[in-house]
Amino acid sequence: MNIRRKPEEGGARLRPARLPLGDILRLGAVGLRARRARVVLSALGIAIGIATMVAVVGLSHSSKADLMARLDRLGTNLLTVEAGEDPMGNQVKLPKSAVAMVERIGPVRHATATGGVDAGIRRSDLVPEERAAGVTTQAARTDLLTALGAGVDRGRWLDSATERLPVTVLGSVAARRLGITDPGEKIMMGDRYVVVIGILDPVELVPTLDRVALIGFPSAEKYFGFDGHPTMVFERSPDGTVDDVRAVLARTVSPEGDHLVKVSRPSDALAAKAATDKGLTALMLGLGAVALLVGGVGVANTMVISVLERRQEIGLRRSIGATRNAIRLQFLMESLLLSALGGAAGAVLGTAATFGFAVAQGWTPVVPPWSVAGGFAATLLIGVLAGLYPAVRASRLHPTVALNAA
Template identity: 80%
Template sequence: MKGAHAAGAGLRPARLAALDVLRVGAVGLRARRARVVLSALGIAIGIATMVAVVGLSESSRADLMARLDRLGTNLLTAEAGKDPLGQEIRLPKNVAAMVERIGPVQHATATGDVDARIRRSDLVPEERTAGVTTQAVRIDLLDALGGEVARGKWLDRAGERLPVTVLGAVAADRLGITGPGETIMMSDTRVVVVGILRPIELVPNLDRVAMVGFPAAERHFGFDGHPTTVFERSTDASVEDVRAVLARTISPGNEGHVKVSRPSDALAAKAATDEGLTALMLGLGAVALLVGGVGVANTMVISVLERRQEIGLRRSLGATRGAIRLQFLTESLLLSALGGAAGAVLGTAATYGFARVQQWTPVVPPWALAGGLGATLVIGVIAGLYPAVRASRLHPTVALNAT
């Protein structure tokens, strides 16, 4: 007796190999495929949402940064403000030359507001201007702004003195102008359209403008020759230094009434807005992931209730409580991993598809995929812990007698 007792005391329960644990954990998934698909779908939706939100945000931001690099962040704009009496201050006629005297400034140009009503033809009433304004421009404007002509040509030395105009992209669309050679009315003067610009991203208000040369504006439309807006480009490293002295240079003594801005700041602000929206969408994805985790937990609890006889049989054949816990925990992890993998694939595909439609370069950060899959494993552990513990506590006799 003592020998038998000693031999029994030395016995240790066999441990399942990792492959066996996976095989046993997958049994429940194969037996209830429809339920598994529906439970994994909740996890997949949450992960797909999170991956797609991060991917689209990064793709959009990468496109925005590429646009900023292409357009440059060294453009400053200065506009004439109003004095305390509400009168608009007048900038010097040679303001562009004054700005170019600032050491780091590479290029300066100017535009001026012209009081001329724009109509498609003389048959259109004067009050119907189609939302298009007139501005006098220097012929070096496109070089300073990095603008491009879509159709026709830009103003040259001869054209800036003649009653001809170049339309912004929106202005041409509103007036129904499709190409050079057509005419429009500026006040009572018929003007020939010689060109149409592509959209100017840094200065979008110029898209709604009909542009004429400074000499033509003075000769035909009563323009006084005083610019209202100055554009300048300097070296990237000196933008802030130029910004600090630009208003004083443009209007000495009235610098407080000159508004200086950097157009690229608007695009940078857009990136910051996108970050806030991304955080909101990630929150929605986390909620979807949480709902999916609840679905997994529910599936595992029902699985334990339905498989009590199986649990009792395994316990009576020598399976330990730890082995039962490991089986159901593995099943929960496999179920969550299945949903997570499907979600990562769906999120990546959605990112690439939408980015291609928007003509962005698709970007899916590896950390987003790794984080998504890591989140699914955490969800799997949390969702499967209670059902696994509950299954391991079932007494073999009670479990075998369950109906």
């Protein structure tokens, strides 16, 4: 028969009871509810930091998604060849057969061209020539819009009949500068009136065409002394062959020397814009992190003041059995709840700002889940760091000293 000996009276060690997590949460919440105005102001700093970071990441991704959609729509397989200057500084003339020469390159699917025309643009003959509207004249082939993927906003584009007549199609900016809102109006081109038959949509890949008045090659030769030499050639080829075509394009158009022409890829400008946006995003994230750090300092300051104001409460709790660990957990939980409140508010504000701005810009709103989760995790980390010193300070208060505090 096994007999268990009872521990002698006073022999058992008393261990302090551990507070359940629910009780710690309630204690932390009580401390916050008692000082609502201070809590709101402290949480505001955290909210601003998180909102900035979420909004910056969201807007960056929304802008990039819109840019990628534009690149997919416009294509990245457009190459341009522009006439340059010779070593003497004289303007080089591309051969009249430049388009036909480019079309003989195997992978090329489409080639077209524009040419500079020496004819100033004015609204009417009452406007002095020296007060031109900043619009230039260019001759264009009828297949230009097909190659560029551009469209007409109002009116019509040049065709086999109108390319021989004194008519013009204006770029979007050119029409605005001249005050032309509808086709059918006349403008001065050189010393001759021409009829506006169309206004283009903005040409995203070649924005310089937004500021010109376009006429047909035959019309430019007949009425304005155009010599027929193109100044810019455009070509499209399959995506997988763009680099190969680019390698031979300059020599094809300018057999005398590829250094006399400049080959470029218009879509590279949009890709460069995406790279620029990345740098700006990093800068704004840095500013958001600074705002978050300032918010954390505000939380730490709030918790230190809270400990000073509640010394008697701390002394009373210690005197009735609360351990140092319980006091630490109480104030650490207050700091975490305060930071979490600001983080949640900031995530909501940042998401709302992203959606509002993206919709206003016509973008598809994109808020990566990792940005919200990462921001909230940063908030909790700030809460722990900000509350650690005040919590330790509160736990080290001696009950007698705390109860005697004024």
